[in-house]
Amino acid sequence: MNGAVLAETDLERLIPRFYARVREDPQLGPVFNDIVEDWPEHLEKLVAFWSSVMLGSGRYKGNPVMAHGRHITRMAPELFARWLEIWADVTSEEMAPPVAAAMQAKAGRIAESLQLAMFFRLPPVAEPAPERV
Numbered sequence: 001m002n003g004a005v006l007a008e009t010d011l012e013r014l015i016p017r018f019y020a021r022v023r024e025d026p027q028l029g030p031v032f033n034d035i036v037e038d039w040p041e042h043l044e045k046l047v048a049f050w051s052s053v054m055l056g057s058g059r060y061k062g063n064p065v066m067a068h069g070r071h072i073t074r075m076a077p078e079l080f081a082r083w084l085e086i087w088a089d090v091t092s093e094e095m096a097p098p099v100a101a102a103m104q105a106k107a108g109r110i111a112e113s114l115q116l117a118m119f120f121r122l123p124p125v126a127e128p129a130p131e132r133v
Helices: 008-024 029-035 039-055 064-069 077-094 097-119
Strands: none
Touching: 008 029, 008 039, 008 077, 039 097, 077 097
């Protein structure tokens, strides 16, 4: 990548490299390799997602919470930290520092949102007791 501007071609290069590392990771690899059935198709969706998030392209038309929600039992909360660690490594290696920092900050917010949506549940609210007269 030249300069501090992110382009679609950068994402097309970055995302496969990042997920190649995820797939090889001892902690994340087994989870992702068991869940993802078609890596080429999944990588296309991920490029579209990051294009929408970072470039405002609107290419991604899915719902990340719904897509990940059915895999809640496989993606433990502590694995998000490992995902973010690899993301930071790869984005720092592949992107100009300001772009890497922006992508890392965005990924942190996305990970936090996914974790809240997937794991945080408020206890049920008890019905108030009927008033006695």
